[in-house]
Amino acid sequence: MTVVFTGLHHVQLAMPAGEEDAARGFYAGVLGMTEVAKPPVLAARGGAWFRAGGLELHLGVEDGFVPARKAHPGIAVDDLDALARRVATTGQDVTWDRDVPGFRRFYAHDPFGNRLEFLEPA
Structure with missing residues (x-):
C-alpha cells in the first residue's frame, strides 16, 4: 500500500507557560498571522495556535x-524583504543566509528563542 502525503497540516513549537500574550504579540502582531481558537480540552493546557495562508503553527506549553x-x-x-524589515523593527536579529540555491532566506527567533526560517524563491 502506498501512502500519499497531501501536505503539512501544522508545525508545533514549544513555549514557556504563561507567555501566550508574548506569542500573540509576535505571531499575530509582528508576523501578521491570525490566532485560531484551540479546542477547549487543548486550550486548558495553555499555548496558542496561529494560521496564515496554508500554514498552521501551534505553540504548546512545555515544562522545562x-x-x-x-x-x-x-x-x-x-x-521576504518586507517581512525582514518588520521583524527587525522589533529588535530581533535577522540573519540572512545564501546557502540554499534558488532561495533567498533569513533566520530569526520568536520571543522564546525558537529558530524560524523564512524563505522565498530567488
Missing part, C-alpha cells in the same frame, strides 16, 4: 522549556 535553536520550521513567504 528549552528553545529549539537548530530545529525550525521553514516558512515560505511572498515578500
Whole structure:
C-alpha cells in the first residue's frame, strides 16, 4: 500500500507557560498571522495556535522549556524583504543566509528563542 502525503497540516513549537500574550504579540502582531481558537480540552493546557495562508503553527506549553535553536520550521513567504524589515523593527536579529540555491532566506527567533526560517524563491 502506498501512502500519499497531501501536505503539512501544522508545525508545533514549544513555549514557556504563561507567555501566550508574548506569542500573540509576535505571531499575530509582528508576523501578521491570525490566532485560531484551540479546542477547549487543548486550550486548558495553555499555548496558542496561529494560521496564515496554508500554514498552521501551534505553540504548546512545555515544562522545562528549552528553545529549539537548530530545529525550525521553514516558512515560505511572498515578500521576504518586507517581512525582514518588520521583524527587525522589533529588535530581533535577522540573519540572512545564501546557502540554499534558488532561495533567498533569513533566520530569526520568536520571543522564546525558537529558530524560524523564512524563505522565498530567488
